[in-house]
Amino acid sequence: MCAADKLLKRIEYLRNKMTDVAMEKGFTSPESVSISQELDKLLNLYESMKHTKNRKKVK
Template sequence: MCATEKLLERIEFLRNKMTEIALDKGFTSAESINISQELDRLLNLYNNVKQSQK
């Protein structure tokens, strides 16, 4: 499995986890925000990888 596929898997995992936690603890809970920030970081990384491949 290539790095891009692993990155996409991690992004999908965090999306699901963030949804679960946000529904359970609230969208503004510290845990939801931390996951959201990590997800943002990974999405930016993914976009950078895709741009560099063009």
């Protein structure tokens, strides 16, 4: 499994976890916010990876 696939699996896991935690503890609970921040970082990383990959294809 490549790095992008692993990253996508982690993103999907965190999305599900964030939803569960937010429904149980509230959207502004410290745990929900922490998961959301980690998810944001991973989504930014994934977008950066896609952008880099697309630039290499153009060259």
